[in-house]
Amino acid sequence: MAKSKFVQDLPRIYTIYTGGFIAFIAVMAFAETQGLSGKNIGLCFVGFTILIYAIIGWLARTAEVDAYYVAGRQVPTVFNGMATAADWMSGASFVAMAGGIYFNGYTYMAFVVGWTGGYVLVSSLLAPYLRKFGCYTVPDFIGTRYGGNFARFCAVLILLLASFTYVTAQINATGTIASRALGIPFDVGVWVGLVSILLCAMLGGMKSVTWSQVAQYIVLIIAYLIPIFWMSWKLGHIFPHVSLGGEVERIVALEAQYGLVKNSAEALKEAKVPAGLSSMSIPHSGVPAGAMAAWKYVSLAICMMVGTASLPHILMRYFTTPSVTSARRSVAWSLFFIFLLYFSAPMLATLSKIQLLDPNLPTAIIGKKIVDVQAIEWVKNWTAVGQVYIADLNKDGILQLNEWFMRDDVVVLATPEVAGLPYVISGLVAAGGLAAAMSTADGLLLAIANAVSHDIYYKMIDPRASVLKRLTVARVLLIVIGAAAAYVSAMRLTGILGAVAWAFDFAMSGLFFPLVLGVWWKRATRSGAVAGMLGGLISGTWYLYYVGPTFMNQTPWLGIDNLRFGIIGASVSLICMVVVSLLTKPESEAIQQMVDDARIPSGKIVMTQR
């Protein structure tokens, strides 16, 4: 298969694009010096980037099934890595993660390890074998390996549950950023966000989404790294990742000097601190003592890692590469591109914290007079929108560490202002957050719509449907599901983090073992897989209901709370699957042959798509 001219041109196209984006930043910086207001800069950044993604989506429109579902299987390794990274890093990763680390310290960083370590599982256990199968969707693999519409249907069900909880959070984040940058109400922002997301995905399916995700990755990584390096240079560290050890130590000393105090609930209520705002009360780099604390960390990391390896919108990205070897290489590149952001997040938290704490820096606020702090421009702005709050708990007029409250998101969004960087950087960060949320929403919506259109409609309802009919159904479903997700997220049911962690737990409860054992254990049977999927899903969901704070709110077993219910679900899933598989007859010779074929990279793909 000769490479098309388009694929050969890709490096050049995206180099020009990156250059163009940097030139755009430079133009905005110049416009700022000429007096363009902060609000208009934000507007330009958000408007310009959405326009670019929409143009890419339109240019990549297609009328072919292969292009719509798997981007024609011609996405080169490195580009698929970038697209996966954008697909992966959600609005929460971009906007909330550094803030979570900032306030919750070591234990929160289980997310950082979990969201990267999972790729080792994807690469070793799944991606190359699923690629060899040649399926269009993840349920397509389950349906082919185990046979039967019921197994396929169970997989679609789990996919829906996991991806839908996830996508509402992304549309929520898109809406929040759009409403802030464009100055429109949140409810309208959600629908504006949805339209922008659909513009990228509708006309070309996976093909459009792939090429706009690459563009979104470039925007989000530039937007994340520039403020970090800039702040670091201001403190005299050329490369922050290797040289912030001293600053971490300094934070420990300052924490000891100011004293880490956990405010009581009554004190917070009396001082009228808005819900959702936190003060610094957990050590920056200390490890909490005891075996239970270690288990809390490890169990969260396990859930995020195993969940990563079960999330359909990630696995399906590896169906788009030209070969099995390239699928495997592409997992490595995905992790590399994700790693660039994730290993920077703790550095951002460190730099952002030292700016506020260190009395030797001009940006410090802790230990200063409260009236002076309240007069600072960025404190005023963020207090006005209820994201920052000062409560003089001991009434001495001096700002103590436990008297300063912020929302987690503010750490990323306000850091450029805190560090005294020009407003153009804040506009850039807004564009980056939007890119992160949009690209993940795109991938998720497509995963849901494709599963319903391919697995339910085409494979189960109307296997003789024409290409035109299939693609029309796929597009209509995309709009319907997008609208449903926007409707749900406009109701603001859960916090962003709750929903994101749940998606991982649902996916790992139902899909991990049926997928992995489908490749690695020939003895796994259809009944076993169905038992694994349903057993995992039902027990996991029941446990979530049992411990969930908004549901029954019972005491968790062994510290397995609502963020970690996948531990229960996946264990039950494994036991059910192994026991039932051993009790039922082994699968037919043809199925065994199929598994053998999937285990070697060479040769034709296992299943033929019509």
Add this chain to the structure above:
Amino acid sequence: MTSPKQKAHWEATRSLMIIVMAIWFFFAIFVFCIGEQINHIKFLGYPLAYYMTAQGSLIAFVVLIFWSNSRQEKIDRKFGFSDADREDD
């Protein structure tokens, strides 16, 4: 039916997978089981457990995947099941 060559290829692949999972387990889980005990050690000026969760394990994962891929490609070539000739990206 599976040929003996295919069997040997799968056995080599499985051994590599077990090695990769063992290294993964060390950096993803074991290190953090003993986080409290190793945090007083300094690495590049960072406390060690903090460093591992912020950067160290992440670097290990990236290196591990690139390394295991090159090992797997060697195995595929050795048994003649490589597909890398199809597309040299």
